Amino acid sequence: MFLLHCPACGQRELRSTRAISSFVNTPLGIEIAMGCSRCGSVVRSLTGARAATPSRRSPDAAPNGAGVAA
Numbered sequence: 001m002f003l004l005h006c007p008a009c010g011q012r013e014l015r016s017t018r019a020i021s022s023f024v025n026t027p028l029g030i031e032i033a034m035g036c037s038r039c040g041s042v043v044r045s046l047t048g049a050r051a052a053t054p055s056r057r058s059p060d061a062a063p064n065g066a067g068v069a070a
Contacts, residue, residue, distance in 0.1 A: 006036035
């Protein structure tokens with residue numbers, strides 16, 4: 001389940017994995033795309049282990065731990 005928040009119309013709803021229209025592995029995490037059921041806008045979110053805060057990470061942010069000494 002995913003909590004979808006549409007920035008175009010403000011709709012918030014829980015969506016199942018069936019609602020995913022596409023997903024792409026990126027260096028920053030997994031980008032998923034879903035359509036808003038109210039206005040039809042495509043909402044893209046980052047999720048996965050490398051996304052600092054799933055679905056709220058800025059696309060230009062560095063992966064977790066980048067630039068941090070171990």
